[in-house]
Amino acid sequence: MSQKDVRQIKVGKHNIGIIGLKSIIEEVANDFAGKPEAEIIDELLKRFSGKNYIPGNIREEYGKAFLREFNKFIGRPYEKEVFEGLEVKVLGQGCTQCDKLEQELMHVMAEFEIIADIEHVRDIKEIGKYGVMGMPALIINGKVKSVGRVPPKNKLVKWLKEAQEELQKEEVKNGY
Numbered sequence: 108m109s110q111k112d113v114r115q116i117k118v119g120k121h122n123i124g125i126i127g128l129k130s131i132i133e134e135v136a137n138d139f140a141g142k143p144e145a146e147i148i149d150e151l152l153k154r155f156s157g158k159n160y161i162p163g164n165i166r167e168e169y170g171k172a173f174l175r176e177f178n179k180f181i182g183r184p185y186e187k188e189v190f191e192g193l194e195v196k197v198l199g200q201g202c203t204q205c206d207k208l209e210q211e212l213m214h215v216m217a218e219f220e221i222i223a224d225i226e227h228v229r230d231i232k233e234i235g236k237y238g239v240m241g242m243p244a245l246i247i248n249g250k251v252k253s254v255g256r257v258p259p260k261n262k263l264v265k266w267l268k269e270a271q272e273e274l275q276k277e278e279v280k281n282g283y
Contacts, residue, residue, distance in 0.1 A: 115226060118172040119165065120192070122226050126158040132173075132180045140181065148174050193223035193270050198234045198244035201227075205243040208257045212245075215263045221271060248274070 114128040131154045139147050151173035155161065161169045171186070178185035195212060199205025209227050216223055228234055237246060241255030247270045252258070
């Protein structure tokens with residue numbers, strides 16, 4: 108199984124790497140189109156369990172996430188992923204600067220107790236979707252903050268705290 112066959116999906120509040128996502132979804136789509144959702148979930152869980160560790164206590168969460176990806180693939184309506192906390196992405200194929208940015212972000216988040224889901228996007232096709240022309244690139248809650256360099260620590264702190272404040276204001280506005 109190649110590294111290209113690993114994709115991240117949102118399971119509950121976390122991004123999880125799943126082996127064989129595309130190929131298994133394609134197989135199940137061919138074999139189970141038109142079947143009841145419960146049957147599709149059972150089959151997806153069975154097939155993914157062969158290549159991935161699925162903890163028993165959150166098996167239902169995995170089933171919902173797999174069904175969401177299945178429905179996206181076949182063009183059916185699906186439940187959107189729920190994002191809680193900040194969503195931080197480092198775009199870069201794994202060069203020294205990309206890895207340094209990821210490490211700096213982790214240190215800042217730990218030091219300032221900032222809760223965020225951090226993802227390092229290495230696939231060039233996925234990176235291209237963001238329209239950035241340099242790497243590393245930093246995306247915080249969907250907004251491009253930096254391209255082509257590792258920003259200084261004070262900038263990372265500022266951007267993360269601003270994004271955290273925006274998120275808190277949005278939660279208050281929506282009654283959470």
